[in-house]
Amino acid sequence: MGDKKAGFSVFWADDGLDTGPILLQKSCDVEPNDTVDALYNRFLFPEGIKAMVEAVQLIADGKAPRIPQPEEGATYEGIRRKEDAEISWDQPAEVLHNWIRGHDKVPGAWTEINGQMVTFYGSSLLNSSVPPGEPLEIKGAKKPGLVTKKGLVLFGNDGKALIVRNLQFEDGKMIPASQYFSAGETSVVELTAEEVKVAEIIKVIWAGILSNVPVIEDSTDFFKSGARSMDVVRLVEEIRQKCGGLQLQNEDVYMATKFEDFIQKVVRKLRGEDQEAELVVDYISKEVNEMTVKMPYQCFINGQFTDADDGKTYDTINPTDGSTICKVSYASLVDVDKAVAAAKDAFENGEWGRMNARERGRLMYRLADLLEENQEELATIEALDSGAVYTLALKTHIGMSVQTFRYFAGWCDKIQGSTIPINQARPNRNLTFTKKEPLGVCAIIIPWNYPLMMLAWKSAACLAAGNTLVLKPAQVTPLTALKFAELSAKAGFPKGVINIIPGSGGIAGQRLSEHPDIRKLGFTGSTLIGKQIMKSCAVSNLKKVSLELGGKSPLIIFNDCELDKAVRMGMGAVFFNKGENCIAAGRLFVEESIHDEFVTKVVEEIKKMKIGDPLDRSTDHGPQNHKAHLEKLLQYCEAGVREGATLVYGGRQVQRPGFFMEPTVFTDVEDHMYLAKEESFGPIMVISKFQNGDIDGVLQRANNTEYGLASGVFTGDINKAMYVSEKLEAGTVFINTYNKTDVAAPFGGFKQSGFGKDLGEEALNEYLKTKTVTLEY
Numbered sequence: 078m079g080d081k082k083a084g085f086s087v088f089w090a091d092d093g094l095d096t097g098p099i100l101l102q103k104s105c106d107v108e109p110n111d112t113v114d115a116l117y118n119r120f121l122f123p124e125g126i127k128a129m130v131e132a133v134q135l136i137a138d139g140k141a142p143r144i145p146q147p148e149e150g151a152t153y154e155g156i157r158r159k160e161d162a163e164i165s166w167d168q169p170a171e172v173l174h175n176w177i178r179g180h181d182k183v184p185g186a187w188t189e190i191n192g193q194m195v196t197f198y199g200s201s202l203l204n205s206s207v208p209p210g211e212p213l214e215i216k217g218a219k220k221p222g223l224v225t226k227k228g229l230v231l232f233g234n235d236g237k238a239l240i241v242r243n244l245q246f247e248d249g250k251m252i253p254a255s256q257y258f259s260a261g262e263t264s265v266v267e268l269t270a271e272e273v274k275v276a277e278i279i280k281v282i283w284a285g286i287l288s289n290v291p292v293i294e295d296s297t298d299f300f301k302s303g304a305r306s307m308d309v310v311r312l313v314e315e316i317r318q319k320c321g322g323l324q325l326q327n328e329d330v331y332m333a334t335k336f337e338d339f340i341q342k343v344v345r346k347l348r349g350e351d352q353e354a355e356l357v358v359d360y361i362s363k364e365v366n367e368m369t370v371k372m373p374y375q376c377f378i379n380g381q382f383t384d385a386d387d388g389k390t391y392d393t394i395n396p397t398d399g400s401t402i403c404k405v406s407y408a409s410l411v412d413v414d415k416a417v418a419a420a421k422d423a424f425e426n427g428e429w430g431r432m433n434a435r436e437r438g439r440l441m442y443r444l445a446d447l448l449e450e451n452q453e454e455l456a457t458i459e460a461l462d463s464g465a466v467y468t469l470a471l472k473t474h475i476g477m478s479v480q481t482f483r484y485f486a487g488w489c490d491k492i493q494g495s496t497i498p499i500n501q502a503r504p505n506r507n508l509t510f511t512k513k514e515p516l517g518v519c520a521i522i523i524p525w526n527y528p529l530m531m532l533a534w535k536s537a538a539c540l541a542a543g544n545t546l547v548l549k550p551a552q553v554t555p556l557t558a559l560k561f562a563e564l565s566a567k568a569g570f571p572k573g574v575i576n577i578i579p580g581s582g583g584i585a586g587q588r589l590s591e592h593p594d595i596r597k598l599g600f601t602g603s604t605l606i607g608k609q610i611m612k613s614c615a616v617s618n619l620k621k622v623s624l625e626l627g628g629k630s631p632l633i634i635f636n637d638c639e640l641d642k643a644v645r646m647g648m649g650a651v652f653f654n655k656g657e658n659c660i661a662a663g664r665l666f667v668e669e670s671i672h673d674e675f676v677t678k679v680v681e682e683i684k685k686m687k688i689g690d691p692l693d694r695s696t697d698h699g700p701q702n703h704k705a706h707l708e709k710l711l712q713y714c715e716a717g718v719r720e721g722a723t724l725v726y727g728g729r730q731v732q733r734p735g736f737f738m739e740p741t742v743f744t745d746v747e748d749h750m751y752l753a754k755e756e757s758f759g760p761i762m763v764i765s766k767f768q769n770g771d772i773d774g775v776l777q778r779a780n781n782t783e784y785g786l787a788s789g790v791f792t793g794d795i796n797k798a799m800y801v802s803e804k805l806e807a808g809t810v811f812i813n814t815y816n817k818t819d820v821a822a823p824f825g826g827f828k829q830s831g832f833g834k835d836l837g838e839e840a841l842n843e844y845l846k847t848k849t850v851t852l853e854y
Contacts, residue, residue: 083107083116085125087132089143098143100132108387108409110174110201112181115386119411159184164197166218170233174200177241182306185245189216198251199242201388203230204404205359205374207238211258226357229254243328249300250338251331266344275320275347276340282315283336295337299330316343322426323347349428349571356566358382361403366457366467366692375406376579377562379419380572385580386411393555396464396700396736397690405555408580413547413588416576420518420545421594423573429545432571438489441540444568445482448475451564455529455557460691462556463528464700464736467692469654474557477820478533481836484820485537488841492542499851509851515543516621516846517596520589522582522610523558524601525551525702526657526758532558534824534835535599540574542844544597547576549586553703555579582606590614597621597844601659604784604829623833623843625659625825628786629756631779632662632815633801636670636769638791642813644678648762650789650815652686652740656760657702660787660809660816663756664746665764666775672766676744679762680726683740688731700736701759707736710759717743717752717763727760748778756784772797780806785827789815 084104091097105120135141162180164173164187177200180186185196190213210225223230228240245251268276283293287302299308309330316323325346333342359382360371375382383406384390390404408416423429429437448455456470465474494511501507519539523531528550539546550558555577562577578585590598590613597620600610604626614620632650634643650662667675691699701707707730714728727741741761746752752763767775779788788807792798802810808826811817818824823837833843 080107083111083120085121085128087128088146096146098145100135100141100143101128103128108389110178110384110386110388112178115411159187162186164188164217166215167234169235170231170237170239171202173231173233174202174239177239188218190214194247196245197229197241197243197254198245199228200239201242201384203238203240204384204388204390208359213257224255224257226255227359229257243331245331249298249331249334251328251334253332266341266348268340268344272344272347275323275343278319279316279340279343280336282312282319285315286311293336295335297336299334299336299339301334324422324426356380356382356563358563363402363461365461366453368454368457370454370457370461372403372458372556373559373563374403374556375559376408376412376416377559377575377577378412378416379423379576380566382559382562385409386415391552393462393553394703395461396702396704397461397692398734399704399736402461402556405559405579408549408578408585410584410588412578412580413585413592416547416578417518417520417589417592417594419573420547420576423571424515424517424545427573428571429543429574434490434492434543437541437543438486440569441482441486441489441537444565444570445479445486447564447568448482448561449479451560452476452479455560457692458556458560459529460699463525463554464691464702465527465654466696466699468694470691473654474527474530477818478529480820481530481533481537485541485841488541488838492841492845494847497849505853507851507853509849512848512850513542513845514848516844517544518594519544519546519597519599519844520592520595521546521548522586522589522598522600522602523548523550524659525554526654526659528554529557529561531601532561534840535601536575538835538840539597539599539844542841544844545574545576547578547589547595549578549580549582549589552579552581586610587613590620591617593618595620597623599623599833599843601625601835603627604831607831621843623825623835624831625786625833625835626829626831627756627784628659628661628826628830629663629754629782629784630660630787630789630807631664631666631782631805632789633666633767633775633779633791634668634671634675635790635792635794635797636668637793637797638671638813639793640671640675640678643791644675644682646791646813646815647675648679648682651762652698652760653816655699655701655738657706657758658816660818661758662789662815663763663784664753664779665762666767666779667764669766669769672744672764676725676742676764679742683726683742686740688737688739698737698740698760701738702736704736706759707738710738710757710761713752713755713757713759713761714741714743717746717750720750720752722746722750722752722763748781754782772801776801776804780804783829786830787811787826 082104086102087100089097103124162184177186177197181198187194187196208225210223212221213224214221220232228242230238230240232238241254243251244254280293286308290302309327313325333339358373361374363370373382385406385408387409389407391407392401393405395402452475455475459465459470459474460467492513494513497509499509521535558577565575590610598614607624607626611622614622686697688698689696718724722743723745725742725744727739729739731737744764746763746765785807787809788805789811790801798812821837823834823839825834834840
């Protein structure tokens, strides 16, 4: 009813049963949209089990306290009666919301609509604009409610709004609030022979539960015949067990209480007709870059955009000026669990698991087409949310995403095993073959430097292999991932196959790494977090892991190179995408005889670079991704100066709004220095000199790092180039080029840069398992 704290006590029994001394207490915060059910699932049940174990241990150890219960402030609230739960409408929206959720599920807050008692369930405060809908007069309310595609919007006397998801009528029937005006318009479907068999099985289940009913007829009402809430759970579980894994929700029973209606709902679910006819998206719209950009901002779970379970949001920031773009749903543990459950159901019971490989490929081709059709809008969102220069976002961030989905779409029907000759045990004959199978539910956690492209690199291979996924975008760059979710639904992907949960790594990311129903986790990010994820994945259920982690990629420039090309490519190796590039050249080794000329030419080119608005087509260098990262880069430069490296150019924040940093050049960087060892992940060129002709010496220095993601060499001598490429300890070696990645070429690192591959055929193996089958004939 508006309480900010909830909790429970474990106390010593006395004559009053609940008035004895307190042994221990636990409490938690009550979130804005919590109900008693939500608190029970999130806190009371799991923490109550732990508390009982703790209490028993305290007693066993002789350390259990006896804290007298104070009489002051003690209250006792009896069981609430239905007649006392009527809603009083002349109150603020938050008070109305608290009243509804405080009575959810028992006894249920109610009001009178069209002369009938109607009970409200699933309330949340409406933090966005009020969606369009049809007015609904409510007795006692000064302002009519609004039946919308998202639910029934209600208004407080303060002008603010709330929304409820479900309505229950006096006869016990429950409907989605969005269907109030159309609840009785559904046509009756004709059952096939197979569906008639399913109906007969369900009739037997009903008869077993409703043992007091002689014959189950079409008009038999589940609840009016005496069923209770525990019987709902039994019905759902028996149907799942006896009807081929068909997964119903408790609400399906409440929404179809008569046997005839219930069978119709089951059949529609079997046919996939229970899905929403139209995707409901609540956009944040902005007029920018000569277009209207429409950005979803909610979690995408089971084919629907929805607020976080607890209603929490956070601001996503435009790095160009530091302004707030919009508020984005902040996924809770409950949201993660819902997303995983949806992905698991889609894989085990849904259309996706039954779909043939070519149909899967067709959906992926369609999604690639939609990404391409919307590339200007996606590139604009990427520029707004990550600071990517628009022209680069169009070509690389979005362009390579399109290519990635098309490439892996083509692989869908080419995933195959092999036939293996084995020793025969005469007179028997054997056949052995292997099958490549999807893993199941996969989690993907992506970084903020290439938000959509990193999503594509991992999710395209994952989907091509036949898995379902739950993806957590970086907290600071969620918007293109959510736009991708919208396009995936429009492409026709079944609900539950793709789920996007924006939020923090500490909450959503950690839960994904620990979740027992996830079979694979793909992560791109820092080595420190990668180690933590790997540990959590091992401890939880030994889920398969692929990690693309930090780098300190060496670029060796020999004096026999084409110098102007080396300057141009070397600058790209460092400053591409503002230096926020996992394979960026973290350290340049330049041969002594050309060192000074190389540095001079680099500084001359830097001075020509235009720093500015990433949406300006003439901009070369946009803002760093977020404020904390800019501050880290400035500290990185301070450390370099402090250790004695020479700051040749830059090293400062650009004096303008936003998070802009000058392209920076350091020389005289010695091997022991911080700049030589640690990745900046920004526009900072770190140059070290090496002696003329000392190939093996510079190779030893280049490999003297725990990272091994990428590397490069510039030379006019092909024999030298091949020798160096063989000796460099990195997953990718560029020769007389840099940043040249392709969707068909595997990408991944060595050592503490991680393991596993994105892109190319090898990426598919990260999301497949091999089964060996041997038969005797």
